[in-house]
Amino acid sequence: MIEKTVAELSAAMTSGDISSVELTQSYLDRIHKANDSLNAFITVCDDTALEQARVADKSRAQGNQNPLLGIPLAHKDIFCTTGIKTTCGSKMLHNFISPYNATVVDKFNQAGVVTLGKTNMDEFAMGSSNETSFFGPVRNPWDLEKVPGGSSGGSAAAVAADLCAMATGTDTGGSIRQPAAFCGVTGFKPSYGRVSRWGMIAFASSLDQAGPICKSAEDAALMMNVMAGIDLKDSTSADREVEDYTATLSDSVKGLRIGIPKQHFTEGLSADVEKSIREALREYEAAGAILKEINLPNSHLSVPAYYVVAPAEASANLSRFDGVRYGHRCDNPLDLEDMYKRSRSEGFGDEVKRRILIGTYALSAGFYDAYYRKAQKIRRLIKNDFDEAFKEVDVIAGPTSPHTAFGIGAKTDPVTMYLEDIYTIAVNLAGLPGISIPAGFSNDLPIGLHIVGPDFGESKVLNAAHQFQLFTDWHKAKPAAKGGI
């Protein structure tokens, strides 16, 4: 049962085939069996999860028909949760318990989901391999020697290995989509502003966006129906009506115009991935979609622009972690400066420090125009590229990542790591919705197909992804349990 989609589990609970308590217990058993080898969870909430499951079963018996009622979920450990530690993958917050819930958490609680626990992640969401976590790397369920991608690697691995039915993630430059691709699951980043950021620990405020990681596009739509919406506590959340994202899932792709950016099929893309993606596109074509090559002339600028904007914002966002009010404080500080220096030196890992330094540098007097201002200009160019493209096509498709999951410890050079998100970053810079869905394998490792829509084109993207999952089975493939998980 635990391998089923949310939609299937919901139906099974409605028909009485299984209760939420039974389902929750199955996932908890699975977590206790597999987490030692995967390290996908930082915190597991056995007791409260079962209690929530009991409440859900009761509520269902009383006629509650919410499709997510009683479905066991895991939150990325970046979302603040009352009563459960919120570490953000960092020593800085290794013992932090938030006195308030993130809006996303509140919304799932109101829908009656069961919270199994909090998933591992790159420290402060800074990483593409989940190796920067203070709590150790997450392992890829398809091959335990490989990374799961990052930063939402714990959520992606947990969904892939059936440690939960669905999970939340956040995506600043690809942190939902790239791990979804590496772990063979569905990961959706909504348009910037579609999901509230209140209670989501900030990495880069103008890029961060929460979204679902799950087993199908249909499940992503069900989760989005809960997550999306304006939040008066987040001034950047969009004041736009929320659609029922399941309503248009079954629309045909006949006549759908799919743009293929030629810049995403150049050197650097592995042959196996290219082959799978081209095949996936042919599947669309066979179903009546129209493929059209498009030009995103500034896409090569997206990684450099991102690595100015994101660290700049992060350098300020992470200033609050100063050891004064909460979080790690060094022992026996000599004075204020010593407390700041040692608390932050001890509390943050290398990658976080590197990005704080890059961001601080980029914002420094005399460099601002050359870096931050220029990066913002590039951001507008990139957005314009997409706007132009969407005049001719309905969605844009290509590979999520240039290759499949790489080995743990294989990438030691930060810049090589930063290039991991070469296809996903532009989408964050432009604030667009994007999804990664399974589209094949190379050496038994999953390959992700990336589909991007125009501003607030969530329904279109989910519809295109769902249709692909109707005529392919890639999303149903399960890890061969290498290493015996």
Add this chain to the structure above:
Amino acid sequence: MEWETVIGLEVHVTLATKSKLFSGSAVAFGAEPNTQANIFDIALPGTLPVFNEEALRMAVKFGLAIDAEIGKRSVFDRKNYFYPDLPKGYQVTQLDFPTVGKGSLTVTLDDGSERTIGVTRAHIEENAGKSLHEDFSGMSGIDLNRAGEPLLEIVSEPEIYTAKEAVAYLKKLHTIILYLGISDAIMAQGSMRCDVNVSLRPKGSDVLGTRTEMKNINSFKFVEKAIYSEVERQKDILEDGGSITQETRRYDADRDETSSMRSKEVANDYRYFPEPDLLPIVIDDDYIEQVRATLPELPDAKRARFCDQFGLSEYDAGVLTSTREMAEYFESVATKTGDAKVAANWVSGDLQALLNKNNLNITDSPIKAERLTDLISRIKDKTISGKIAKTVFEAMADDSSSVDEIIESKGLKQVTDSGEIEKLVDDVINNNPDQVQQFKDGKEQVIGFLVGQAMQLSKGKANPGQVNQLLRDKMK
């Protein structure tokens, strides 16, 4: 060499909103430490700012009051620095796109001359908390009640040339802010604070000299003294051939001198950048006109009208419009009694003296405008004399009864009964035969003495006109 002083003022006022600039916390003065700091104010991870629109309204109001350009698109920026009373590690302020742009205000100097001083800009920003360095044995306490309070920072052009002008500018600013009701602007409580930039240059030069900044001076008097003191210090250095170090200095009022605040003045790099958690604030002409419609009559306009409508002197009109409350008080009394001159004398004379003596604001006056109106009416209808009115006024300060009740209970009503007055006059004539003879001999001015005697006998209550007439009749 002759030197010219150049002064620029940065004034912070706390906007009198109900809640903080970006959170729902209350902003009452004097609350227990950290009782007005919510999860956003203490910068818990994941919290986000939500802009308080009331602060925008107040800033626009101020901008319109000084004829400033209003920024139709204001942008918030983060100003980054570490300090324990700055929970987020950055202050949210407006760098390049402030809500209020260039404006000006006109001040009247002691000699009656006027000067118009430019205001460069006024921007909205959040306050920091307070560090408490005493009572914590080797540690510091942090109170975040103030953190996130909305401030308006009003920056003048460096075109103030004397300490007196600086004070006149500050007083005018203070008056306008109180008229607008956008801040209580109490310097002693920190809801109005002043940073003073001072530099010297050779007279005739148009290049600015190196300036020093004195932060957080908390009274008009100290601003004046601090400038005098700093100008002298700089003059001494320059005349000895030295140069001024650009730095922040503290003014010590007890010793009347300034001293360097930071031994190593590192140029702080605040690494400003646009605050990504907030959208730019965009307003249109409609919004601006709506705010304009809520503007009260401002002090300059009111003063001009008082001169015009009530025939007051510039000086009297200036005194009576120094606060909005006093102006309203005066106008009410002047209109209802129909005698602006008398009303002006009472309000700026006896009433002001009473308030000063008891250290009261006019809003807390024990004698409200209605009762002063009644008092003046009783003079005009001759129930009491102007002199008795002073006695009644004094009684009114401690007695909330009506004017008529006080006159009645103290028996101060003017005697107009001709029988009683005749008796008084007879007594005076009998008791002062010499003066009566002098009058009869043609010494007209003796009448004043005799009237005075009668008034004294009546304890001031007799109608002096009647007494005068009757005396003359009887001495014919």
